[in-house]
Amino acid sequence: AQSVAQPEDQVNVAEGNPLTVKCTYSVSGNPYLFWYVQYPNRGLQFLLKYITGDNLVKGSYGFEAEFNKSQTSFHLKKPSALVSDSALYFCAVRDITKAAGNKLTFGGGTRVLVKP
């Protein structure tokens, strides 16, 4: 069975400082990995995904994520955080074995608070 862990419930960072949101995963086959952001009372917005190729993936709004197969991690990063980045961030994995189907398995979410 596939699973995702986001070990931090909340991350606090000062505006202008680097932001990192951690994610580790477990799958039986090869993973496809995704990051989404959720603003209050809104749906999830897609940020980026790792399918194959370069381990460093660049996405929307200046975010990037690094796939590390040996550590089974896919941490989200932004070099310089903005107050407007304050939101709930979800990591998700899709196991591409046939038995796993096409569903996404989500982590519990990490709330990011960027202080001015």
Added chain:
Amino acid sequence: NAGVMQNPRHLVRRRGQEARLRCSPMKGHSHVYWYRQLPEEGLKFMVYLQKENIIDESGMPKERFSAEFPKEGPSILRIQQVVRGDSAAYFCASSPAGAYTDTQYFGPGTRLTVL
């Protein structure tokens, strides 16, 4: 290009009533997924549908819940005889096809409150 549409955005039902949640996928998308988000939790997969077919319903509760995606019209998630534990945000996502590489794009959700 309109995104995934869901309605209603908020739905209040009394225990024992029925709830119907609608989802219109993005233009050109023929695959729909439903997820449920309980307060302060991540999203949990419920069901995956293609037009007129249920592909994977492994996350659906065995009773009271059903889903459909007819040839014409939106996908419907139906909850019969709602209970307080059904109170949650229900999100629909769509993708162009069923490829593993496809991104799922999410709608704004329907927040169901059961009194």
